[in-house]
Structure formats: C-alpha cells, structure tokens
Amino acid sequence: MIKKKVTIKNDAGLHARPASALVKLASKFESDFYIHMYGYKVNGKSILGVMTLAAEKGAELELELDGPDEQEAVESIVELIDSGFGEVYKNENE
Amino acid sequence: MSSESNKHEFILSGTPGSPGIVIGKTSLYRRNRPIVSNVRIDEEGIRKQIADFHEARTRAEKELKQMLDAQSDGSAEELIQTQIEMINDPDLCNRVEEEISEHNQHADSAIQKVFEQYLDMIKQNHEEMFHERSVDIADTRDRLIQILHNHEADEVKQGTILVARELSPREVIEFSDRNIKGIIVDRGGTTSHAAIIARAMNIPMIVGLKNVTKILAADKQVILDGQTGKVIINPGESTLEQYKDLIAQQVQAETNFQAICEQPNTTLDGKSFILRANIEFAEELSMVQKYRAEGIGLLRTESVYLRQEHFGGQKKQQSLYRSVAEVINPQPVIIRLFDAGGDKFFSGSKKEQNPFLGWRGIRMLLDNEGLLKDQLRAILKTAAHIQGCIRILVPMISTIDQLLRVKELMNLVQQELTDSGLEVDDHVQLGIMIEVPNVALQADFFAQHADFLSIGTNDLTQYVLAVDRGNERISTLYDQRHPAIWQLINQVAEAGRGNNIPVSVCGELAADPISACCLMGMGIDELSMSPTVLPTVKQQLRSNTLSDMKELSNKVLASNTVEEINQLFMNWNTTETKTKN
Numbered sequence: 001m002i003k004k005k006v007t008i009k010n011d012a013g014l015h016a017r018p019a020s021a022l023v024k025l026a027s028k029f030e031s032d033f034y035i036h037m038y039g040y041k042v043n044g045k046s047i048l049g050v051m052t053l054a055a056e057k058g059a060e061l062e063l064e065l066d067g068p069d070e071q072e073a074v075e076s077i078v079e080l081i082d083s084g085f086g087e088v089y090k091n092e093n094e
Numbered sequence: 095m096s097s098e099s100n101k102h103e104f105i106l107s108g109t110p111g112s113p114g115i116v117i118g119k120t121s122l123y124r125r126n127r128p129i130v131s132n133v134r135i136d137e138e139g140i141r142k143q144i145a146d147f148h149e150a151r152t153r154a155e156k157e158l159k160q161m162l163d164a165q166s167d168g169s170a171e172e173l174i175q176t177q178i179e180m181i182n183d184p185d186l187c188n189r190v191e192e193e194i195s196e197h198n199q200h201a202d203s204a205i206q207k208v209f210e211q212y213l214d215m216i217k218q219n220h221e222e223m224f225h226e227r228s229v230d231i232a233d234t235r236d237r238l239i240q241i242l243h244n245h246e247a248d249e250v251k252q253g254t255i256l257v258a259r260e261l262s263p264r265e266v267i268e269f270s271d272r273n274i275k276g277i278i279v280d281r282g283g284t285t286s287h288a289a290i291i292a293r294a295m296n297i298p299m300i301v302g303l304k305n306v307t308k309i310l311a312a313d314k315q316v317i318l319d320g321q322t323g324k325v326i327i328n329p330g331e332s333t334l335e336q337y338k339d340l341i342a343q344q345v346q347a348e349t350n351f352q353a354i355c356e357q358p359n360t361t362l363d364g365k366s367f368i369l370r371a372n373i374e375f376a377e378e379l380s381m382v383q384k385y386r387a388e389g390i391g392l393l394r395t396e397s398v399y400l401r402q403e404h405f406g407g408q409k410k411q412q413s414l415y416r417s418v419a420e421v422i423n424p425q426p427v428i429i430r431l432f433d434a435g436g437d438k439f440f441s442g443s444k445k446e447q448n449p450f451l452g453w454r455g456i457r458m459l460l461d462n463e464g465l466l467k468d469q470l471r472a473i474l475k476t477a478a479h480i481q482g483c484i485r486i487l488v489p490m491i492s493t494i495d496q497l498l499r500v501k502e503l504m505n506l507v508q509q510e511l512t513d514s515g516l517e518v519d520d521h522v523q524l525g526i527m528i529e530v531p532n533v534a535l536q537a538d539f540f541a542q543h544a545d546f547l548s549i550g551t552n553d554l555t556q557y558v559l560a561v562d563r564g565n566e567r568i569s570t571l572y573d574q575r576h577p578a579i580w581q582l583i584n585q586v587a588e589a590g591r592g593n594n595i596p597v598s599v600c601g602e603l604a605a606d607p608i609s610a611c612c613l614m615g616m617g618i619d620e621l622s623m624s625p626t627v628l629p630t631v632k633q634q635l636r637s638n639t640l641s642d643m644k645e646l647s648n649k650v651l652a653s654n655t656v657e658e659i660n661q662l663f664m665n666w667n668t669t670e671t672k673t674k675n
Contacts, residue, residue: 016172017172017176020179038219040215043184043185045184046186047179048185048231049185049212051216052213052216052231053219054219
C-alpha cells in the first residue's frame with residue numbers, strides 16, 4: 001500500500017470536470033484507490049465520491065493506493081493533479 | 095346509498111393557469127417521492143428491486159446519450175457526460191444494492207438514502223456552496239427515481255386530467271405527448287413556467303389548489319374549468335350537461351377565434367393597430383403563429399438563463415433568440431434583458447427585505463457587467479445573423495445613466511463582434527421598460543435617449559399604488575385600471591409622440607379588451623400580451639371605432655376612482671353591443 005499527499009492546484013478545484021478526469025484515470029488501474037480529506041475517506045474510482053469531497057484549490061488530499069500496479073497508479077494520479085488537470089480554465093460565463 | 099354520499103358533487107377553487115374547460119378522469123402524478131414502504135421486501139423482492147435499479151440506470155443512460163447526441167455545446171456535453179459517469183458509478187451501485195438487500199428497501203428509497211449520504215457530505219464540507227455543488231447530483235437522483243416510478247406504476251394514463259403537487263415545464267411537455275386533457279396542481283401561480291407552457295400547448299390548467307393531491311384520488315370524474323379556476327369533483331348530471339354546453343361554446347369560440355385572426359388589424363373605422371405576443375419559451379411560438387401576432391413584444395429571458403446556468407449560458411441563450419427570430423423575422427422580436435433579482439443568479443447573495451425595490455433588473459446587471467455583456471453578445475450575435483428584427487428592452491430603468499451605460503456596453507460588444515469579422519446589425523433598437531414611477535413622470539426626458547418605450551403596467555401599478563401584487567391580503571388594492579395609472583400612461587404616450595418614438599404596453603392591462611380600446615384611444619397602437627388572449631382583444635378593437643375609443647379614454651382621464659372607471663367600461667361595452675345588435 002502506498003500513501004501520498006497532494007495539493008489541489010487548479011482554480012476550479014475537484015469539481016465535475018477534473019473529478020471526472022481523475023476517476024477515469026484511476027479506473028484504468030487495478031489497484032484500489034481511496035482519497036482521504038477532512039477525515040473523510042472516499043473511493044477515488046467513484047465520481048460521486050470525488051465530487052462530494054469537492055476539494056477546493058489548495059486543499060490537501062492523501063491518496064491511498066493498494067494493488068499490483070499501485071506505484072504506476074500513484075505516479076499517474078499525482079501527475080494529473082499537479083498539472084492542474086491540464087486544463088486552461090476560461091471565464092465561467094463563456 | 096352510503097357510497098352515493100361519498101360521491102356527492104363538490105367544488106375546489108384555485109387560480110386559472112391556462113384557459114379551457116375539460117371533463118375527464120383523474121390521474122395522479124408524484125415526482126421524486128420515494129414510496130416509503132415499511133413492508134419488508136422478501137428475497138424475490140430484493141432481486142426485483144435490484145434489477146429495477148439497474149434497469150433505471152440503463153434507461154437514464156440511454157436518455158442522457160440521446161441528449162448528448164442532440165447537443166453541440168461543449169460544456170453541456172461535459173455535464174451530461176459527468177451524469178452518465180455518475181449513473182455508472184461502481185460505488186453508487188454497490189451502496190444502492192447493499193441498501194436494498196441488507197435493509198430490504200425498495201429501489202427508490204434506497205437511491206434516495208444513498209444520495210442523501212453523498213449530499214450530506216457536501217453540505218458538511220461546503221455549506222455555502224451546497225446548491226451549486228449538489229445540483230447535478232440531485233438531478234441524477236431525481237432522474238433515477240422518476241424513471242423507477244414511471245416504471246413501477248405508470249399512473250398517468252392517456253387522455254386523463256393530471257393531478258400533481260407541481261410540474262416543471264419539461265414535465266408539461268412530456269405529458270402533453272400522452273394527450274393529457276388538463277392539469278391540476280397544488281402549487282404554482284399563473285406566471286409559473288408550467289402554466290405558461292400549458293397555455294402555449296393549449297392544455298387547460300388550474301394552479302394553486304394547495305392540497306388537491308391529498309383530496310383527489312385517481313380515476314375520479316372531474317370538470318376542470320380553466321376559465322374560473324374551479325375543479326368540480328363527482329359532477330352531477332345537471333352540472334355535466336351545463337358544462338358540456340360550455341365546452342360546445344368553447345369549441346365554437348375557438349373556431350371564431352381562427353376567423354377573427356384572419357381579419358386585418360384595424361378598428362371599425364379603419365385605424366390600424368399592432369398586436370404582439372409576450373413569450374418566454376420557444377414552445378409558445380406555435381400559438382403566436384396560430385393567432386397571427388405581429389411579432390414578439392416581450393421575450394422574457396430569465397428562465398433560459400436560470401434553467402441553463404450550468405449549460406454554458408451564452409450558447410443556450412443564443413439558440414433561444416435564434417429559434418424565435420427565425421420564426422418571427424421580419425417582424426420584430428423585442429428581447430428583454432434578464433429581469434430578476436440578484437438572488438436568482440448568485441446563490442451566495444443575501445435575501446432582501448424588499449426584493450421588488452431592490453437589486454434587480456438593470457441594477458443587478460450593471461453590477462455584473464460580465465453577465466450583461468454575455469447577454470448582449472448573445473443577442474447581438476443573433477441580430478447579426480438575422481438582421482432587422484431584434485430589439486433590446488431594458489428592465490427596471492430608474493436613472494438615465496443606467497440607460498447610457500447599457501448603450502455604451504452595447505456599442506462595445508458591437509465593436510467587438512465587428513472586430514471578430516461579424517457583419518453586425520447596426521440598427522438594433524434599444525428601448526426601456528417604463529415601470530418605475532419616476533421614469534413615467536419624466537418620460538419625455540427618458541424618451542430623448544431611447545428608441546422606444548414599453549410600459550410594463552404590472553410593476554408600474556404595484557409601484558405607483560404601493561401594493562405588493564403577490565400579497566393576498568391587499569390584493570383588492572391592486573388594480574391596473576386605477577386612474578393614476580391611466581394618467582401616467584397618457585403622459586408616456588404623449589412623450590413618445592413628442593419624441594417621435596413608438597410606445598407600447600406589454601402588461602396585463604393590454605390583455606383586458608376594453609382597456610386595450612382605451613389605450614388605443616390614448617394613441618398607443620402597439621399592444622403586447624399573452625398569445626392566448628390575442629383574439630379576444632382583437633375582436634374588441636375591431637368592433638369599435640377609434641373615435642369612440644378616444645371618447646372613452648378622455649372620460650377615463652377625467653375619472654377619480656377605479657369604480658368610476660369600471661362603471662365606464664361596463665356601460666361602454668353594453669352600449670356597443672346594443673348598437674351592434
């Protein structure tokens with residue numbers, strides 16, 4: 001099992017679109033994936049779980065991975081979060 | 095005998111939501127209400143409930159995929175995509191299955207409970223943003239439960255009268271496919287979106303019956319009188335006969351309406367007038383065309399924004415404006431800028447003590463120029479594509495600076511569109527709503543800076559008479575026929591003439607046939623109203639002469655009380671009918 005702390009960097013936080021990207025990526029791996037935040041623990045392969053965390057920019061998460069491909073999984077997930085989900089956020093009204 | 099006494103005739107009174115009289119059997123419709131059953135379901139039941147849950151998911155997914163195919167807007171696509179992911183969420187599936195099998199629950203209550211857990215968590219973490227964060231999740235829940243209910247027992251039968259607590263516009267449209275005869279709801283008012291759609295689709299409706307869903311059972315025979323707002327339950331033979339006659343008359347009237355609409359818009363002595371329609375949804379266009387309105391005098395834009403908040407506002411707006419303009423062009427489409435209070439747009443904004451005197455209409459828009467410019471952009475882009483028909487109406491103007499600022503922003507957006515290579519419509523007119531009393535009093539001044547004036551009598555009346563039109567206790571004080579209102583209207587009409595700009599009336603006053611004649615008498619020959627009342631008003635205008643209307647308006651202007659005016663109107667109507675006979 002691997003545990004790893006990360007900070008949300010993108011402005012929108014873990015809202016719908018980034019949450020969806022995270023879940024999609026995590027679901028590619030066999031390992032179980034949980035996210036700890038505010039003392040909560042949610043399934044990182046569950047869009048509803050991730051959305052209910054609704055982590056804002058600056059929020060600290062602890063990722064927990066457990067399974068055969070945990071190393072590879074944690075690297076990919078951290079990369080996605082650190083890249084701010086690779087999204088350039090436009091004006092909300094656009 | 096005792097069963098007969100259960101069947102005695104009785105009447106419930108509500109508010110007419112959409113006109114028309116129908117007789118039929120009731121169907122009950124419940125939305126988002128899980129059937130909380132204490133009956134423990136057995137093993138067989140568990141399997142069935144789990145199967146039902148997955149079937150509901152499959153159906154919801156199919157629906158969403160269809161929506162996705164019909165969708166060209168990027169952010170809408172993403173939102174639908176996210177909902178599809180929610181429906182296929184493995185965690186959701188596990189939890190619901192667990193809830194069903196371990197607590198012997200029905201699928202709908204299991205869904206309700208599991209979503210409650212998700213929503214509670216958001217609430218705890220993000221109370222201030224709860225609504226914004228949870229709306230898509232709640233919508234997914236509602237959709238699943240709704241599908242389950244329709245699936246479990248399709249209580250709404252073809253050709254029945256639908257009884258519900260409340261309905262969304264989408265539900266009205268959905269049920270109209272089942273040829274429902276009429277709608278009766280506990281909640282809602284005449285101006286609720288569902289009522290507007292019901293009128294547009296010609297489905298008689300009664301709103302505000304408070305607890306009709308508790309009183310009325312399914313399969314009861316009722317008469318729904320959309321004219322008076324009455325629901326007659328278990329009607330006796332004589333009542334039925336009476337209403338069958340009324341229905342026959344109604345059918346005749348509808349035929350007459352068609353004939354009237356084909357006649358030219360002229361008074362008995364040949365003076366022409368313009369009748370336009372107030373609408374809010376593209377679904378209302380069929381009515382507009384049927385009754386031959388000469389354009390849209392008021393296109394309300396609040397709902398498109400409020401309902402589509404999460405769908406990338408501008409493109410959705412544009413598609414409404416465009417679909418209306420395409421049908422109505424070359425006749426004018428007058429688009430009113432968002433006319434809502436700030437609380438409708440910003441979930442965090444404070445509740446106001448006097449919202450009608452508060453941060454609404456142009457006051458709110460000018461504090462949020464991004465929002466305003468987005469709307470102007472959507473309107474002006476539409477105008478560039480369909481040139482010559484679009485006009486812009488600014489609500490809640492109370493200072494000249496507000497109008498000048500909108501003009502500046504409009505020019506800015508036009509320039510921006512020109513720079514992006516669009517050939518803009520240089521003649522988009524900018525008009526103002528006259529609803530704040532100081533503007534009516536200073537109409538001549540404001541008219542110098544506006545391309546047209548539109549009198550909104552609904553709000554003008556409540557401001558002039560200091561009567562909240564939603565407050566039932568003082569509702570008798572609210573009367574648009576009040577002499578002070580007529581005097582202000584006359585003043586505005588003169589200001590329009592003096593500055594050579596058109597003046598129209600788009601409030602309920604215009605929909606009152608004799609008041610419409612009186613407005614004509616004051617020189618206001620452009621009236622806009624709900625499409626359903628167009629034939630009635632037209633008939634009244636066509637069967638009188640302009641000189642009689644002028645005489646009427648002079649008498650009205652010399653009146654001191656509403657009673658005097660009502661008297662004048664009553665007598666005027668009868669003498670006219672007499673001379674005709």
